[in-house]
Structure formats: structure tokens, C-alpha cells
Amino acid sequence: MTDISRRTFIKASVVGGVGLSALGFDLRPAFAAVRQLKIKNAKEYRTICPYCAVGCGTIAYVHGSGGLNTTNTVIHVEGDSDSPINGGTLCPKGASQMQLAISPRLRHQPLLRESGSSEWREVDWDFAMDWFARKFKDSRDASFVERDDEGRTVNRADGIAWVGSATVSNEDAYLITKTMRAMGLSYIDHQARI
Amino acid sequence: MASLAATFGRGAMTNHWKDIKNADVVLVMGANPAENHPCGFKWALEARDNRAAQLITIDPRFTRTSAVADRHMQIRPGSDIAVLGGFIRYAIENDLFHSEYVMAHTNASFVVGEAFGFSDGLFAGFNEAASNYDKTAWDYERASDGFARQDSSLEHSRSVFQLLKKHYERYTPEVVADIAGCTADEFIRMADIVCSTGRADRVGTIMYAVGWTMHTVGSQIIRTAAILQLLLGNIGRPGGGINALRGHANVQGATDHAIVAGLLPGYLKMPVPEQESLSDHLEDSTPKPLAPDTVNYWGNYSKFFVSLMKAWFGKQAQPGNDFCYDYLAKQGEDATWLSIWDKAHKGTLEGFVTLGFNPLLAGPDVPRLLRSMAKLKWKVVIDPFMLDSAEFWKAPGMNPAEIDTEVLYLPSSHWIERDGSFTNSGRWAQWKEKAIDPPLGVRSDTWILSELFWRVKELYQEEGGSYNEPIQHLTWDYLNPRAPTMVELAKEINGYDLGSGRLLDSFGELADDGTTASGNWIYSGSFTEAGNQMQRRGTADPTGLGMHHEWAFSWPANRRILYNRASADAEGRPWDQTRAGIAWTGQQWIGDVPDYGRTTPPDAAGAFIMNEEGVGRLFSTHLADGPFSEHYEPVESPTSNVLHEGVPINPVIKWYDGVRETLANSEDDFPYACTVYRVVEREHFVTSNVPYLVEAMPDFFVEVPEGLAAEKNIANGSQVRVWSKRGEVQGTAIVTKRIKPLRVNGKVVWTVGIPVHWGFVGLTQGSMANLLTPFVGDANTQCPEFKSFLVNLEQA
Numbered sequence: 001m002t003d004i005s006r007r008t009f010i011k012a013s014v015v016g017g018v019g020l021s022a023l024g025f026d027l028r029p030a031f032a033a034v035r036q037l038k039i040k041n042a043k044e045y046r047t048i049c050p051y052c053a054v055g056c057g058t059i060a061y062v063h064g065s066g067g068l069n070t071t072n073t074v075i076h077v078e079g080d081s082d083s084p085i086n087g088g089t090l091c092p093k094g095a096s097q098m099q100l101a102i103s104p105r106l107r108h109q110p111l112l113r114e115s116g117s118s119e120w121r122e123v124d125w126d127f128a129m130d131w132f133a134r135k136f137k138d139s140r141d142a143s144f145v146e147r148d149d150e151g152r153t154v155n156r157a158d159g160i161a162w163v164g165s166a167t168v169s170n171e172d173a174y175l176i177t178k179t180m181r182a183m184g185l186s187y188i189d190h191q192a193r194i
Numbered sequence: 195m196a197s198l199a200a201t202f203g204r205g206a207m208t209n210h211w212k213d214i215k216n217a218d219v220v221l222v223m224g225a226n227p228a229e230n231h232p233c234g235f236k237w238a239l240e241a242r243d244n245r246a247a248q249l250i251t252i253d254p255r256f257t258r259t260s261a262v263a264d265r266h267m268q269i270r271p272g273s274d275i276a277v278l279g280g281f282i283r284y285a286i287e288n289d290l291f292h293s294e295y296v297m298a299h300t301n302a303s304f305v306v307g308e309a310f311g312f313s314d315g316l317f318a319g320f321n322e323a324a325s326n327y328d329k330t331a332w333d334y335e336r337a338s339d340g341f342a343r344q345d346s347s348l349e350h351s352r353s354v355f356q357l358l359k360k361h362y363e364r365y366t367p368e369v370v371a372d373i374a375g376c377t378a379d380e381f382i383r384m385a386d387i388v389c390s391t392g393r394a395d396r397v398g399t400i401m402y403a404v405g406w407t408m409h410t411v412g413s414q415i416i417r418t419a420a421i422l423q424l425l426l427g428n429i430g431r432p433g434g435g436i437n438a439l440r441g442h443a444n445v446q447g448a449t450d451h452a453i454v455a456g457l458l459p460g461y462l463k464m465p466v467p468e469q470e471s472l473s474d475h476l477e478d479s480t481p482k483p484l485a486p487d488t489v490n491y492w493g494n495y496s497k498f499f500v501s502l503m504k505a506w507f508g509k510q511a512q513p514g515n516d517f518c519y520d521y522l523a524k525q526g527e528d529a530t531w532l533s534i535w536d537k538a539h540k541g542t543l544e545g546f547v548t549l550g551f552n553p554l555l556a557g558p559d560v561p562r563l564l565r566s567m568a569k570l571k572w573k574v575v576i577d578p579f580m581l582d583s584a585e586f587w588k589a590p591g592m593n594p595a596e597i598d599t600e601v602l603y604l605p606s607s608h609w610i611e612r613d614g615s616f617t618n619s620g621r622w623a624q625w626k627e628k629a630i631d632p633p634l635g636v637r638s639d640t641w642i643l644s645e646l647f648w649r650v651k652e653l654y655q656e657e658g659g660s661y662n663e664p665i666q667h668l669t670w671d672y673l674n675p676r677a678p679t680m681v682e683l684a685k686e687i688n689g690y691d692l693g694s695g696r697l698l699d700s701f702g703e704l705a706d707d708g709t710t711a712s713g714n715w716i717y718s719g720s721f722t723e724a725g726n727q728m729q730r731r732g733t734a735d736p737t738g739l740g741m742h743h744e745w746a747f748s749w750p751a752n753r754r755i756l757y758n759r760a761s762a763d764a765e766g767r768p769w770d771q772t773r774a775g776i777a778w779t780g781q782q783w784i785g786d787v788p789d790y791g792r793t794t795p796p797d798a799a800g801a802f803i804m805n806e807e808g809v810g811r812l813f814s815t816h817l818a819d820g821p822f823s824e825h826y827e828p829v830e831s832p833t834s835n836v837l838h839e840g841v842p843i844n845p846v847i848k849w850y851d852g853v854r855e856t857l858a859n860s861e862d863d864f865p866y867a868c869t870v871y872r873v874v875e876r877e878h879f880v881t882s883n884v885p886y887l888v889e890a891m892p893d894f895f896v897e898v899p900e901g902l903a904a905e906k907n908i909a910n911g912s913q914v915r916v917w918s919k920r921g922e923v924q925g926t927a928i929v930t931k932r933i934k935p936l937r938v939n940g941k942v943v944w945t946v947g948i949p950v951h952w953g954f955v956g957l958t959q960g961s962m963a964n965l966l967t968p969f970v971g972d973a974n975t976q977c978p979e980f981k982s983f984l985v986n987l988e989q990a
Contacts, residue, residue, distance in 0.1 A: 055616060101610045116598060135602075158543075186525035
């Protein structure tokens with residue numbers, strides 16, 4: 001008993017139960033393991049909360065081998081205690097972002113709703129992107145103005161509007177602007193306006 | 195944001211989240227950060243707990259922020275300018291402003307021309323037919339050297355200081371009380387706290403959000419606050435500033451990168467038809483200095499613009515072809531949110547693409563938006579979740595058989611499946627790591643955008659069509675052209691020296707001769723040869739003020755507090771040694787990254803380098819509706835305008851066809867003021883997919899004041915119906931003490947509160963708040979007046 005550590009002692013007393021000694025607990029070595037933290041062996045990724053513009057640092061814990069036939073999955077997200085912004089804290093939304101990250105409500109299938117239809121139809125990506133490009137080009141061509149009434153070069157496509165997004169990264173936001181301005185769109189706006 | 199730029203030169207939160215801990219007074223108005231920005235709000239609590247800062251709220255409701263505040267004052271929605279204007283008067287009248295700061299860092303001494311004036315609610319230069327102002331009537335008087343005339347005694351009757359004093363002297367505590375519905379005593383107690391910061395050893399900050407922007411006078415509300423903070427000497431200082439609390443995770447970044455009508459990345463301007471050549475555009479866009487020795491940093495506009503054209507059109511962009519200037523669209527008309535919907539309403543918009551956005555619920559006037567959407571030929575919705583906007587043809591009251599619009603829904607990956615950076619409200623661009631792969635069947639936004647680009651480009655190559663040189667020549671030299679990486683894009687944004695291929699260290703290296711490229715000049719320095727600065731996670735804080743220069747990257751130039759030169763006096767000595775933003779040692783500035791040049795002496799450059807005056811603008815010609823602010827009623831108001839009955843509302847707002855008829859007039863029976871808001875358990879609409887949050891805040895509700903509920907026989911928890919001239923909602927009545935009746939202009943005004951988070955596609959359904967809101971916006975930004983309109987209500 002002299003070399004029994006405090007930790008082993010507690011473990012032993014928890015798993016005791018049967019075969020109590022005169023001391024009231026079992027001093028035989030315990031074999032049950034202490035319950036491990038669920039994030040043990042998880043890989044940590046530093047990310048940012050997707051909700052508001054405070055920009056709380058978060059850590060996503062991911063399980064999975066990274067093998068070709070496996071899927072990595074987020075098992076836990078918590079505040080990044082190093083962040084000078086949130087110091088590890090999160091609000092109810094940030095604290096529940098696991099349910100946003102991994103959700104049965106996330107969609108995996110492009111859908112098309114045709115004129116007058118009351119339902120969606122599943123389409124594949126190749127069809128969807130061809131459809132998108134065709135509509136985009138046709139409306140661009142139909143609405144394109146090279147010169148205005150006063151003969152000035154204006155080169156704009158006013159028949160298409162792009163709206164959003166404040167929810168994508170800077171890099172995607174930049175690519176949206178670069179691409180849509182090259183297409184000649186003027187009607188471009190996002191959530192900041194409202 | 196328009197008015198922050200109009201006053202200080204840049205339209206962004208001046209300070210940053212952690213800096214709020216350095217304040218002595220925190221005024222929260224037009225925001226409810228305890229609810230909507232909880233982890234940022236903790237820095238206000240830190241100030242309260244550690245520095246005995248006073249935390250005060252002014253709001254139409256007693257909010258969760260009010261619950262932890264030292265003092266709260268209730269006002270009527272839309273009366274903010276009266277209250278803030280009253281503070282300006284109070285500070286001047288009682289000599290509580292920071293006079294040395296005002297002399298050193300504002301345009302108080304500038305003299306305005308004789309044409310300027312203000313009477314009966316209108317500034318000089320008003321053109322009734324065009325509903326706008328001829329702003330030349332607001333020009334400074336020019337001295338013989340072409341600069342604005344100045345009078346350092348501030349006694350000239352047309353000095354900005356004297357005009358300011360005169361303009362706001364009407365906002366007495368009694369007038370404020372009459373307009374806002376508070377009492378004069380309550381107002382004075384608030385004014386004493388706010389104006390206590392008009393000294394070198396005290397600093398106050400203001401936190402605001404969409405409670406200010408969402409009015410037809412939204413920009414001028416913020417202008418009033420900006421003027422107040424300049425008078426009190428609170429701009430540029432740790433613990434000071436005007437902190438615009440932005441909504442979405444990357445709303446600041448998406449604005450910086452210009453998914454914005456009329457703008458190009460880095461707040462460059464979209465050319466207009468009158469600017470037929472590059473030189474026309476540069477001439478119009480490059481301001482001339484208005485005072486000697488001003489930095490006038492926008493004088494470098496051509497370098498930023500040409501570098502952008504090089505980033506986009508590469509070798510094609512040459513001096514001989516105006517760097518492809520003709521490739522950019524020239525839009526003369528307003529192309530902002532309401533104008534997009536107006537175009538759809540008129541049936542002249544064919545296609546509508548939304549990415550990461552639910553526009554239908556965003557409003558305003560959802561019945562009108564539904565009618566407009568049904569006139570589109572096609573619509574593409576790109577989002578990880580199904581959205582109400584994508585299923586608008588299934589909205590209550592819609593008949594799909596009658597709607598021809600074709601709709602394509604594309605499931606895209608979301609934040610945790612991508613790397614890249616988000617820029618928070620405080621301008622910190624923080625890189626995030628990709629944690630997991632998108633599920634099978636899902637594509638990234640980048641892939642979708644690239645694929646659209648390539649397929650459209652190839653269609654033009656195959657079959658020709660309208661002018662498409664910009665599409666053919668757009669730079670796209672990514673390793674995998676169908677899927678550019680975030681790192682490739684981040685480097686393109688930062689910019690290169692085109693001769694050597696070296697990543698630039700800062701926008702100071704940009705040139706207008708085509709030798710540099712940068713996708714967004716304000717982000718230059720974010721991804722250098724030293725690596726991805728946005729990914730840095732150093733926690734050092736040598737000043738103890740929470741600046742954390744080694745954590746991520748803060749635009750511009752990793753500066754943590756904008757206009758920090760104003761944290762020191764004319765000689766470069768900090769106003770308060772315990773809270774020094776920057777300090778001049780005799781050889782260099784120490785502390786934060788200074789506004790201009792580490793070794794530029796104190797007398798060589800002012801704090802407001804983006805302004806052609808070189809100082810902060812108490813008087814500004816940069817807004818559409820006046821060089822000073824003025825109280826105008828909301829377009830739907832329960833009262834007349836106490837100050838000028840003949841000009842009750844903002845005289846220069848834009849009216850879309852058929853909108854006046856959708857507003858309540860005096861014959862209609864809409865007696866109650868109404869405001870919309872958000873709750874902590876929800877974020878806009880996406881949280882309707884999150885079970886924990888839906889469980890915590892399941893149902894749409896209507897907040898009804900106790901006395902009104904008694905009058906209308908509405909029991910707590912019963913169903914109530916609320917309608918405006920535009921639409922109707924129904925939900926559970928929450929009978930509340932949080933909103934009290936106010937005595938406004940001689941009569942009692944009740945206010946009703948409605949949260950915005952519900953629609954018909956989420957885990958639980960509820961009325962869309964924006965069924966009620968009016969289709970009219972701010973005179974500068976066109977941000978709709980969501981925050982103040984009229985309704986009626988009864989038991990359902």
C-alpha cells in the first residue's frame with residue numbers, strides 16, 4: 001500500500017464495488033481504464049468561428065486516418081485559448097458549431113426547379129454547370145451594352161445580378177469580384193449593404 | 195461605413211475588439227453586443243470590471259447589454275441623431291470638449307464659403323427637382339494658394355467650429371427629450387458621462403452596429419457620432435474610436451474585396467460613363483490636398499488602380515491601352531441592393547446569382563421581393579444548406595404553377611472544409627485551416643466559380659457573342675486552373691513585383707507604370723516573402739494594451755488602431771502616457787504601426803492621411819445629405835418633425851417607383867413604432883439548421899410592452915397578429931417590461947419589437963419579420979430602413 005499513488009488509489013476505489021476489504025475498499029490492482037478525453041488522438045486544426053465578425057479563434061478536433069478510403073470527421077470544436085480576441089470563450093452559437101459543421105441538413109446534390117414546377121429535380125454537376133454557363137452567357141449577351149446613348153464605351157452586362165457573400169473567405173470574395181467584374185456585371189452587392 | 199470614411203478617411207472600425215478594454219466610458223447605441231457579439235463584448239465588461247469604466251446603453255429596448263450596463267436610456271427608434279446632436283451641443287456649451295485635440299487633429303479652423311447655410315431643415319444647394327444637393331455650396335473658402343482658408347482663433351463666423359456650434363445649438367436637452375421620448379434629466383445624466391471623456395486623461399469608445407445603419411438617416415447617425423468623438427478627442431486613441439460591429443464572419447473582408455456595387459478592391463471606384471479614359475478616371479478619383487503639408491494618401495490612387503489592372507489582366511494591360519481600362523463596366527446608375535430588386539421588379543433583370551446569402555429573408559418588403567423574384571428568368575443559389583430564397587416558389591401564398599423562374603441549387607462546401615482568411619470587424623485578417631474534406635457530392639465555391647468562368651469562356655470561344663475580351667484575357671495562371679488554391683489567391687491579393695516575381699512587403703512599393711501587380715492594395719503586406727502573415731499566431735503584447743502585432747495581419751500595414759497619430763499631441767507626446775497609441779522618441783515612433791512613416795517627424799504628417807484636409811472632418815462634404823447631420827424622422831413616423839415640420843424626412847433619399855404607396859400615411863391606422871432585432875441563440879437565418887440553437891430559441895415571437903398588451907387585451911404567450919402597410923406576421927406575444935411607453939412631441943408612443951430569424955425552410959418555421967419592413971434606404975448607402983417603421987397589432 002505504501003507505493004500506491006493517489007491516482008491509482010482513486011481509480012481503485014472507483015472500480016472497487018465487489019470484494020471490499022476491511023478498509024471499505026478493494027486494494028487489489030484495478031484493470032479498468034480511466035475514461036479518456038474524446039479529443040485524445042484527434043488532430044487539431046486552427047480555424048475561425050463562422051458566425052459573427054468578432055472572429056473568435058476556434059480549434060477543430062478531427063478523427064480519421066487520412067487514408068484514401070476513410071473520411072475524416074470533426075468530433076469537437078472549442079475556443080482557441082491563445083486567441084487575443086476570445087481567449088478560448090465562445091457564445092452559444094460558436095459553442096454549438098459542431099452541429100453546423102456536421103449536419104444531416106447539409107445538401108449533397110445539385111437540384112433544378114423548372115418553370116411552373118412544384119418540385120426539385122436532381123441533376124448532376126456536369127449538367128448543372130453547363131446549365132449555369134449557358135444561362136449566364138445568354139443573359140449576358142442579351143443584356144450587354146457596349147456603348148450608351150451618348151456613344152460612350154460602357155461594356156456592361158446589366159441583365160445579371162450577383163449577390164453575396166460575407167460568409168466566404170477573403171480569397172473567394174476576391175475571386176468573385178475579379179470574375180464578375182470581368183464578366184461586365186454592375187449589379188454586384190452583398191450582405192454589408194443590409 | 196460611408197460616414198466613417200467621410201469623417202476619418204477610411205470606412206472601417208477604428209479600433210479592434212480587445213482595445214475596448216482600455217476605455218473609461220463605453221457607449222453602446224444602435225447595437226446589442228451582449229447578444230450579437232458576445233465574445234467581443236467581454237472587452238467592454240473587462241473595461242468595466244478592471245478600470246471602473248462606465249458602460250451605458252441607449253436603445254429603444256432594455257437589451258441584454260443594458261442588463262449589465264451602469265445606465266440605460268430608452269429612446270424612440272429613429273431619434274439617434276437628436277440624442278447625439280444633443281451631446282455635441284452639451285460638450286460645446288459646457289466646454290467639455292478636448293480643445294487641444296480639436297485644434298491639432300480636426301478641421302475646426304477651416305473656413306467655409308459664403309454660399310453655405312442651413313434653414314428650415316435644408317442645407318444650401320438643395321435642388322428640389324432632382325432631390326439632391328449641389329455640394330459646391332458647401333465648399334471651403336479658398337486662400338490665394340488654392341488651399342482652404344483657416345482661422346486658428348476659431349472665431350471666424352464661418353469657421354467650421356462656429357458653424358458646428360450654431361448648427362447643433364438647437365439640440366437642447368428639452369428638444370432632445372421631445373424627439374427621443376427620454377426626459378431632459380435622463381439625457382443630461384447621459385451627456386455628463388459621455389462628455390467626461392473630453393480630456394487628455396480620459397477616453398471613451400462607441401460601439402454601434404446595424405441599429406444605426408438601418409435608417410434613412412443611417413450614415414448621418416454615424417456621422418454625428420464621429421463628430422462627437424472628434425470633439426471629445428477620442429479618435430485614434432487606445433480605448434477610443436468608433437467601433438462598427440459588423441455582422442457576418444467575413445463581411446469586412448467581402449467589403450474590402452468589393453463584392454459591392456460601385457467599388458473595386460481596396461475601396462477603389464468603379465469607373466462611370468463620363469470617365470471615358472483612364473486619365474479621366476484617375477483625375478476624378480485622385481483628391482487634391484486642401485492644406486499644406488498634408489499626406490493626402492489617396493494621391494497614390496493611380497498606383498493602386500494600375501496594380502489592380504495588372505493583377506487582373508496581366509501582360510494584356512499596358513500603358514498603350516490604358517491598362518485595359520475599357521475592360522471594366524461603366525455603370526452610371528445606382529446598382530446597390532434595392533436597385534437590384536427594383537430592376538427585378540421592373541422585369542428587366544434576367545438572372546440572379548446568390549452565394550452564401552439568403553436574400554429573401556434579408557428583405558425589405560418581402561411581399562415585393564417575392565413578386566420581383568417571380569419575374570426573373572433564372573436564379574442560381576449556391577449554399578451548403580437549402581434556403582428560403584431557393585424555394586421562394588414554395589413560400590406561403592405563392593403558386594408554383596404560375597412562376598416561370600427556373601432555379602438551380604448548388605450545394606457548396608463551408609468554412610470548416612476550406613482554408614483561407616476571414617477579416618473580423620476589427621480588420622484582423624485571420625487565416626483558418628481546413629479541418630475536413632467536403633462530403634461527396636459537394637463542391638467548393640472556388641470550384642463552382644472557376645467552372646462557371648471556364649465554361650462561359652469556352653462558350654464564347656466556340657460560338658462567339660457579345661464583347662468578351664475581358665473574359666478571354668482575365669489572368670488565371672493558377673496551377674490547377676479549375677481549382678485555384680487559397681494560397682495562390684492570397685498571394686495575388688498581396689501583390690508582386692513583376693520584374694523579379696517577389697511578393698511585395700507593403701503597398702508603399704506599388705507603382706503606376708505597370709511594374710507591380712496587387713489584387714487589393716490594402717492587403718499588401720499580408721502574404722510576403724516572409725510567409726503568410728495572416729497565419730501568424732504570436733501572442734506577445736509588449737504594450738499591455740492588447741495590440742498583438744504578431745497575431746494575424748491587420749490592414750492597413752498591420753496597424754491596430756487607425757489614425758493613431760491622433761493619440762499624441764502636436765509634438766508627438768501621448769495624451770495619456772498610460773495608454774500611448776504611438777509616441778515620438780525624437781527619432782522615431784514607438785508603439786503601434788504609425789499612420790505614416792516610422793521616422794516621419796510629428797509635424798510632417800497628420801493622423802488622417804486619407805483626407806485631403808489632413809485632419810478629421812467635423813464638417814464634411816462627402817455625404818449626400820449634408821455636411822453636418824440633421825434629425826429627420828423615419829419615412830414612417832408616429833410624429834411630426836419637431837425641428838422643421840415642412841421637411842419631416844431626409845429630403846434626398848431615393849424613391850423607387852410605387853414605393854410611396856406602400857408607406858403608411860396619416861389616414862392609415864398604424865399607430866405603433868416597430869423595430870426588428872436579433873437574439874444570441876440565432877445568427878440571421880443559417881442557425882435555423884442547428885438543432886441545439888433552434889431548441890434554445892424555437893419560435894418566432896413579438897415583444898409587446900405591458901401597457902399596450904393590457905390595452906389590447908393581449909396575454910403573455912398568446913398569439914398576436916402584427917401588420918404594416920406591406921405585410922403581416924403572426925407569433926407568440928412576449929409581454930415585456932423591456933419597452934416602456936415614451937412621451938414624444940406631446941403624445942404617447944408605443945414601440946413593438948420583432949426578431950428576424952424565421953422563415954419557411956428551417957427546422958422550425960415562423961413569420962418573416964421583413965414581411966413588414968419598408969423598401970426605402972439611406973441617402974448615401976441605400977441601406978434599408980429596417981429599424982423603424984409603423985404597425986398595428988391585435989390578438990390573433
